[in-house]
Amino acid sequence: GEEVAQTPKHLVRGEGQKAKLYCAPIKGHSYVFWYQQVLKNEFKFLISFQNENVFDETGMPKERFSAKCLPNSPCSLEIQATKLEDSTVYFCASSQSRQGGMNTEAFFGQGTRLTVV
Amino acid sequence: TQLLEQSPQFLSIQEGENLTVYCNSSSVFSSLQWYRQEPGEGPVLLVTVVTGGEVKKLKRLTFQFGDARKDSSLHITAAQPGDTGLYLCAGSPTGNQFYFGTGTSLTVIP
Numbered sequence: 001g002e003e004v005a006q007t008p009k010h011l012v013r014g015e016g017q018k019a020k021l022y023c024a025p026i027k028g029h030s031y032v033f034w035y036q037q038v039l040k041n042e043f044k045f046l047i048s049f050q051n052e053n054v055f056d057e058t059g060m061p062k063e064r065f066s067a068k069c070l071p072n073s074p075c076s077l078e079i080q081a082t083k084l085e086d087s088t089v090y091f092c093a094s095s096q097s098r099q100g101g102m103n104t105e106a107f108f109g110q111g112t113r114l115t116v117v
Numbered sequence: 118t119q120l121l122e123q124s125p126q127f128l129s130i131q132e133g134e135n136l137t138v139y140c141n142s143s144s145v146f147s148s149l150q151w152y153r154q155e156p157g158e159g160p161v162l163l164v165t166v167v168t169g170g171e172v173k174k175l176k177r178l179t180f181q182f183g184d185a186r187k188d189s190s191l192h193i194t195a196a197q198p199g200d201t202g203l204y205l206c207a208g209s210p211t212g213n214q215f216y217f218g219t220g221t222s223l224t225v226i227p
């Protein structure tokens with residue numbers, strides 16, 4: 001597609017339940033990034049993929065969070081046993097590749113607002 | 118400590134006024150991007166600056182990249198209520214992820 005598509009737009013989960021967020025990158029983009037927007041302004045990096053391979057996972061919490069980008073499927077971010085503190089907006093972005101690595105511009109989806117109650 | 122510091126953090130001005138937002142770092146970036154985010158939406162890319170000293174104009178918005186490629190500024194002339202939003206600079210010094218600035222929340226009062 002011509003834009004990054006994130007689903008669902010809103011997700012409500014009871015504490016302890018699983019949450020799964022999806023992201024379809026722009027067609028032809030090789031890199032996918034996941035961010036949490038915390039404290040209204042701060043974008044906290046979680047993980048990035050180059051195609052289906054993990055590119056950088058330095059921001060991923062060690063427990064409960066996992067992510068995948070499989071061929072011919074939307075990328076996903078899964079949170080096991082959600083906690084109240086996981087409530088925030090999660091953004092996905094994609095970027096083209098260029099010679100030597102990823103492109104310098106990222107295009108964002110509209111985000112998924114996760115509310116854990 | 119944030120890699121990219123923006124100032125001011127909040128800005129509330131009257132329609133028609135001019136303003137400048139700054140994005141500073143101690144690191145060198147091969148390029149910097151500026152995004153605007155409106156409530157309930159994802160950040161939208163406004164511009165990318167690549168060359169040290171580069172100036173780019175987008176209607177009433179003027180973007181500048183510092184000569185040393187460690188800082189950038191966004192100047193808005195004759196601000197309008199439609200300019201209201203969160204402005205973010207971003208860059209990728211490592212090539213592995215994008216780092217975002219601390220953000221500047223702009224409100225333009227009609």
